Amino acid sequence: MMQIDILTLFPEMFSGVFGHSILQKAAEKSSVQYNVVNFRDFADNKHSTVDDYPYGGGAGMVLKPQPIFDAVASLREQAKSKNPRVILLCPQGERFEQRKAEELAKEEHLIFICGHYEGYDERIREHVVTDEISIGDYVLTGGELGAMVVVDSVVRLLPEVLGNEESHQKDSFSTGLLEHPHYTRPADFRGLKVPDVLLSGNHKLIEEWRNKEALRRTLLRRPDLLDKIELTKEQEKWLKEVKKDYE
Template identity: 50%
Template sequence: MKIWFVTVFPEMIRAYLKESMFKKAVEQQLVSFQVWDLRDFTTDKHRQVDDKPFGGGAGMVLKPEPFFRAYDRLKEIQKENPFRVICPSPQGKLFNHRRAVELSRGADLVFFCGHYKGIDERVMQNLVDEEISIGDYVLTGGELPALVIADSIIRHIPGVLHSYESAETDSFADELLEGPIYTQPREYRGLNVPEVLLSGNHQKIEQWRKQQRLERTKERRKELLNEKIEKNDIGGKNG
């Protein structure tokens, strides 16, 4: 998969891509990342990417021309290969695990990262395929949300994680939260690992883990449990 980030602050993105899973995905040639500076697609000597909003109001708006030029360049590079333009935005549809899996199996991705007051609506209407929100709050720009979304997506590309099973058992993988996990030592300051995890009985361990996930989801995100009951995934009136 190829992923582009188009941003006014490219170093914010590049810093993350040098670490952890992003770095491993590149080294294993499973994902390639390109970070484009939006200012490289300007034509004036000041490399201006923003201007005041028509009609007045606070804040600055990212101009349409650099985005359109970047998009034209993407079409030249991709030729017949499809790509999907995503703009992180609090106005978008809320991102979730299911959407991450879907995007990991689809076309190459381009993130248009907004900043300041936002991006000119002509870009949003004509170039952006999908606006995605990572929550009901506002950040300074789209760089961090773009990285959050990309991180969640590439986890589901086989080979990126050391064990794909790890992604399949993460929170939300089956619409339940992940349960408690433990490692060495068995006892620390009087705090002990549950005996069932030391028993070697894989069936009992699996049952315990499932029960813990159900209880944690009921306690912290009950609406997720209700959704599973409605789907008859864990029983219910007809279970």
């Protein structure tokens, strides 16, 4: 079972997220255990302050090292795993991608640090954190929403969480390509028809269609992804066929 600890000043933000849908089902199946901690509880001063003015001046407040150092130390002592991945959510971090989710899904213990100020004391980065993650090139009020995004993408990859193990294996980005189009009943909706090949029952032709359409969608929407993966000879052939449609 994976252990996920969240260090935040706003624990109530996570109750709705962890209490519904796949994240809730994962906990019910004992695939994951969530623990949301208010790191203000670890402040060592009578006012329970966790931030202070930056040395050298400047706007905003900076998260103090002491509450985070002590909170992480406490979580380490409680955990069976002594080497958790400690993840800092911040705009300066590595841009989050599916491959990172797949990497983190192999871990036993993840600790997320959600700041809510101008920045973090640099000693937190240097001596506590193992990973810094950004969910995009923009700035949020705090790290909570970023942590929710990362946790959701990781937990759905855990064994037996999804009803069908193939569900995530062919997701967009898992294969390096965007996912092919999907259709369901009715086969004819107000004159809009499902491609004949999907109704044929010929699984080989269906799989070929899906592969071609995944290549087509990636070419049109995210051509940069094609430079990052090594296509098979068959995929290269299909991609050439797709490109001819736009010449």
